[in-house]
Amino acid sequence: MNVTRKPPVLVIDGDRFDDYEGFTREFSSLLDDHRWHGNLDAFSDILSGGFGTPEEGFTLRWDHSDRSRRVLGHRAQADLLRAALPHVHPDNARGFRARIAHAEHGRGPTLFDTITEIIREHRPGGPLPGNVVLTLV
Template sequence: MTVTYVIEGSRVTGLEQFWKVIGEAVNGPDGYFGRNLDALADCLGGGMGTPDDDDFVFEWRDHASSARALGHAETARYLRQILSRAHPTNRPAMGKRLDEALAGRGPTLFDLIVEILADGADRGTLRLS
């Protein structure tokens, strides 16, 4: 049996709201399915609400709305937040990523999240609608 988790893209107004939306999609009200990119990848590995034996699909509805909300401006905001906590050896590369986001270039949070979800496609699939 295939389980479909619906991400309502119109509800995604920023990164914090994305974590809430995907958590609820997978694990119900106040559900958890990651609160950062690494945790999202870990959750896709199983045991955090995804079925262990069944196939699953993430259906991201109105993904274009989410792409706007998780675009370069939100990516720059996120990078500013984590830059001070980054390991000193990672700060120069992260600073370059921040400069790129501020200039409207480079991968966005939406791009990174889609990549993580798509990489989990060996267990499930991602449908953007």
């Protein structure tokens, strides 16, 4: 008898945080024996599996995602980019500053958009390894 197991469901609760640091804590609480410190490249690696997430993939259910969309908006995107600016290669600094200015003026992707895009890149059949199904509730 071949039994197909449903992938585990990990839940982010958008009512449990008010900023990116809170999102970082909320997501880290889902991980087994691993702590994520907020770097988005590391976030992508974690979603590939094996860094505290199930190797076989999982469903990531984001409850109260509309609230998260607001608190992880353009201002949060600008803040995150601004914090990273000192670490950007000088050749890329001008473009990076332009991204900050866009976010400060409410243009371009929000931080919520950036995070959900990273998650979606790890979808089944997506361009990056992993098997993550994102459900926004």
